[in-house]
Amino acid sequence: MTDSSTQPIVDPGVRERHDLAPCASRIEGVLVLPLTRHGDERGGFTETYRTEWFDGPAMVQGNRSDSAAGTIRGLHFHRKQADYWLCLKGTLLVALHDTRTNSPSAGVTQGIVLTGDTTTGIYIPPGVAHGFGALEDSTLTYLVDNYYDGADEFGVRWDDPEVAMDWGIEHPILSGRDAECPTLADVRAAGELPA
Template identity: 45%
Template sequence: MCHPEIVIDGVKSIDFTQHKDDRGIFVEVYRNEWIDETQPIQWNVVHSSANTLRGVHVHVDHHDYLTVLSGVMLLGLHDIRPESPTYGRSSTIELSTEPSRAILIPPGVCHGFYYLQPSIHLYAVSQYFNPADELGCRFDCPELNLDWPATSPLLSQRDQTADNYTTMCEKFLSGHKSVG
């Protein structure tokens, strides 16, 4: 299904069908046929406190596939792929369990996760951890054009000391050329 807030080329939203009855709800959160680009090889569950921001990160090589299992996430996206028709564009998407869906994020699309309340999200990656593929910048870099609802969120040490936007883009382009 096309979602108007998905304005970045290659970012996909996959709507889930909820099967409800008196016992509760059954939801399929992943099928190989839903993703043509790359299949996930590792799955992770993340518990986050309210007012936590994770990122902003970008990857040279791997895709991310994520869904919210409980709570609410504000997903910030920004395209740094020079060859992309949406280069430089930013978008925010609110994810929760209603509607229930997943987002696929391709390499070269920066992403950050802000949690409005205690939340749990499930995500998969298409490549195993590689420090050379783990790039990032400060969440509040003005070039991202992301309007986060907090100016002092809880951040990891890594995100507190992240590069500036220009350095992150230079590192991405350097890695992007070597794999391209």
């Protein structure tokens, strides 16, 4: 904890800083962003989003998802929408799978743990299937660069053996939609995988 008499909650340069350096991801275009938390005895402040952090369109819509422990949401993907995720509370196991047929990381699955106690964001480009398992009661907030479009909503089974994600949840709570998602093989056969 810093001494509030000598250290402001936000350092004076935070508004000018543009040097956010994403961490490596196994999936092309996915950015794992270590955010800086500034804190003192009053609490903390974290800058969570800047338009210049990402190539492409600016985020236009924000959403919040509250999930009970044991919930799995996803996997979903979009052809025309990127997401930017932050965990506000709890612990989430984020599952990512590259469905893009022309991507250098096509077919790669990656799990990333987000918690409300860490300051990490994840940028998910179009074509990367995404979902999460709530390992405890959790809140996710996410920004998207397109308004909701049902025609751009696609899903893949959470337990697809081709995705091979170990969720660590034995009896997940699923929505009807997620329970009925097709396998990757079915999505591929229907010609719905993005290039």
